Amino acid sequence: MRYCKIPDEAVRRLPIYLRGLLFLSxxxxxxxxxxxxxxxxxxxxxxxxxxxxxxxxxxxPGVGYNIEKLIKHIKKILKLHVGHKVALVGTGNLGRAxxxxxxxxxxxxxxxxxxxxxxxxxGRKINNVVVENISKLGRLKKGKIDLGIIAVPGDAxxxxxxxxxxxxxxxxxxxxxYRIIVPKKIKVITIDIAMDLARLPYYMRSN
Amino acid sequence: MRYCKIPDEAVRRLPIYLRGLLFLSxxxxxxxxxxxxxxxxxxxxxxxxxxxxxxxxxxxPGVGYNIEKLIKHIKKILKLHVGHKVALVGTGNLGRAxxxxxxxxxxxxxxxxxxxxxxxxxGRKINNVVVENISKLGRLKKGKIDLGIIAVPGDAxxxxxxxxxxxxxxxxxxxxxYRIIVPKKIKVITIDIAMDLARLPYYMRSN
DNA sequence: CGGTTTTTGAGAATGTGAGCACTAATTTTA
DNA sequence: TAAAATTAGTGCTCACATTCTCAAAAACCG
Ligand SMILES: NC(=O)c1ccc[n+]([C@@H]2O[C@H](COP(=O)([O-])OP(=O)(O)OC[C@H]3O[C@@H](n4cnc5c(N)ncnc54)[C@H](O)[C@@H]3O)[C@@H](O)[C@H]2O)c1
Ligand SMILES: NC(=O)c1ccc[n+]([C@@H]2O[C@H](COP(=O)([O-])OP(=O)(O)OC[C@H]3O[C@@H](n4cnc5c(N)ncnc54)[C@H](O)[C@@H]3O)[C@@H](O)[C@H]2O)c1
Numbered sequence: 001m002r003y004c005k006i007p008d009e010a011v012r013r014l015p016i017y018l019r020g021l022l023f024l025s026x027x028x029x030x031x032x033x034x035x036x037x038x039x040x041x042x043x044x045x046x047x048x049x050x051x052x053x054x055x056x057x058x059x060x061p062g063v064g065y066n067i068e069k070l071i072k073h074i075k076k077i078l079k080l081h082v083g084h085k086v087a088l089v090g091t092g093n094l095g096r097a098x099x100x101x102x103x104x105x106x107x108x109x110x111x112x113x114x115x116x117x118x119x120x121x122x123g124r125k126i127n128n129v130v131v132e133n134i135s136k137l138g139r140l141k142k143g144k145i146d147l148g149i150i151a152v153p154g155d156a157x158x159x160x161x162x163x164x165x166x167x168x169x170x171x172x173x174x175x176x177x178y179r180i181i182v183p184k185k186i187k188v189i190t191i192d193i194a195m196d197l198a199r200l201p202y203y204m205r206s207n
Numbered sequence: 208m209r210y211c212k213i214p215d216e217a218v219r220r221l222p223i224y225l226r227g228l229l230f231l232s233x234x235x236x237x238x239x240x241x242x243x244x245x246x247x248x249x250x251x252x253x254x255x256x257x258x259x260x261x262x263x264x265x266x267x268p269g270v271g272y273n274i275e276k277l278i279k280h281i282k283k284i285l286k287l288h289v290g291h292k293v294a295l296v297g298t299g300n301l302g303r304a305x306x307x308x309x310x311x312x313x314x315x316x317x318x319x320x321x322x323x324x325x326x327x328x329x330g331r332k333i334n335n336v337v338v339e340n341i342s343k344l345g346r347l348k349k350g351k352i353d354l355g356i357i358a359v360p361g362d363a364x365x366x367x368x369x370x371x372x373x374x375x376x377x378x379x380x381x382x383x384x385y386r387i388i389v390p391k392k393i394k395v396i397t398i399d400i401a402m403d404l405a406r407l408p409y410y411m412r413s414n
Numbered sequence: 415c416g417g418t419t420t421t422t423g424a425g426a427a428t429g430t431g432a433g434c435a436c437t438a439a440t441t442t443t444a
Numbered sequence: 445t446a447a448a449a450t451t452a453g454t455g456c457t458c459a460c461a462t463t464c465t466c467a468a469a470a471a472c473c474g
Contacts, residue, residue: 007430011406014409015399015401016402041386042386045451046432046433047431047432049452050433052452053454061439061440061441061450063440063450064450064451064452065452077409078405078406079409080405086404093303093308094301096300104401109401109404146408147404170408170412173404173407177310179248187411189403191400191403193308194313197293197311197316197356197396198287198314201286201287201353201354201377201378202218202285204286214460214461216460217461252421257424257461257463264422265422268421268470270470270471
């Protein structure tokens with residue numbers, strides 16, 4: 001199974017594993033069995049073993065997986081072994097929450113630039129990042145920023161996406177509920193909070 | 208295929224359809240073909256037809272689907288035909304963004320209560336909702352609130368989840384990156400923004 | 415009113431992932 | 445050193461989801 005293409009669903013789980021392993025690493029644990037990790041994360045042990053086996057032999061039978069080795073490898077697969085700079089567009093309520101959130105750092109992300117069209121917001125400093133005018137977005141190219149977060153109203157999302165692509169961004173995290181169209185080589189992940197909330201009642205038991 | 212169980216993946220798409228249909232309805236459109244809807248939403252037409260066919264015959268060959276009828280039916284399936292009141296716990300950056308967001312209303316949600324443990328935040332009014340002390344969470348039962356949103360730091364998420372369940376909540380939207388354990392009949396949907404961002408670099412083309 | 419176009423709905427084929435069971439490898443223990 | 449215990453790795457099966465194809469149904473048009 002080695003050297004296979006990693007299934008999308010497994011890729012989706014890798015950040016979960018990574019967060020758990022980083023936590024264990026901080027506690028100075030050296031290795032862990034798939035069963036213990038399974039109990040810790042609430043994921044079946046065989047699924048963990050299968051996922052890990054997609055990218056090579058890392059476990060030692062009778063012992064488990066070397067945590068540091070695994071962290072390094074998962075980071076490499078997710079391309080998180082190098083840090084990434086992120087540009088945020090839209091410093092409204094959600095955008096400010098993103099700017100203030102320290103939790104992106106464990107994955108090596110640095111929200112290094114922020115833009116807004118509202119002149120009243122330009123110049124404000126949030127978490128050491130100065131909010132620039134949206135017209136400055138083109139200058140991104142020099143900054144080694146390769147990811148963008150869209151937190152503007154839906155009807156502005158497409159034009160911002162176009163601008164980000166033009167500025168050389170390789171991936172976009174989109175919070176707006178609008179579909180955005182980009183060149184095939186650019187990956188877009190959309191988080192639509194209202195939509196996720198909307199499928200919650202479906203699963204409610206009425207009892 | 209009528210009266211079949213609807214696959215989870217189809218349920219995940221229903222809110223997308225619903226949003227699109229509500230938009231078209233506002234434009235006074237009466238009916239739409241699966242192909243036009245497909246172009247509009249960026250989803251394949253046969254997938255739309257298959258999803259709709261899970262819950263009955265609604266289309267008219269040669270014409271398409273009646274928009275109002277479809278909206279009503281999708282709402283019923285998602286149990287959105289009755290409005291839902293939502294309790295928010297944690298009025299930090301993300302919580303405040305949720306409170307201020309008007310977009311939940313199209314799905315019939317009303318964020319009707321907010322709680323925080325920080326006394327400095329208690330009593331503040333955000334978007335017509337007064338932030339109450341977390342100790343008041345138990346009183347929820349009288350308020351017909353059936354959904355909860357967790358926007359507290361990860362290490363407090365489990366205790367809040369327990370409190371929400373005790374207060375009679377039927378479903379939880381969890382923004383914290385921690386796993387929370389609840390009785391089987393309670394549905395939890397977790398949105399982990401950092402994790403979604405973390406799998407973006409994987410898809411980056413290095414060209 | 416009959417032929418043509420549009421469009422649905424369902425079944426078949428294909429692809430993908432989850433779940434399970436078993437094998438093999440390594441360590442621990444007697 | 446040999447047996448037992450632990451644990452990783454992988455092949456197999458089943459369920460589910462996507463994709464494709466096509467016949468039947470309805471509307472439209474001349
Ligand atoms: N806040 C939530 O809970 C929530 C939930 C679901 C979806 N969303 C979506 O997330 C996005 C942001 O939400 P929000 O609550 O932060 O909205 P918001 O109105 O608070 O902020 C939007 C920000 O974008 C800026 N902006 C508008 N047009 C712009 C443009 N063309 N270029 C640059 N900046 C521009 C505005 O000045 C404002 O600062 C929206 O698309 C919203 O639909 C938010
Ligand atoms: N902001 C983001 O962009 C972002 C991204 C990913 C994940 N998250 C997660 O979302 C959650 C909230 O994030 P945030 O940025 O709003 O954090 P925040 O620190 O701004 O807000 C947390 C709020 O919870 C309150 N709180 C703490 N303990 C509590 C308790 N026991 N009961 C009630 N209230 C309590 C605090 O008083 C504070 O108001 C966190 O779990 C965070 O990890 C946030």
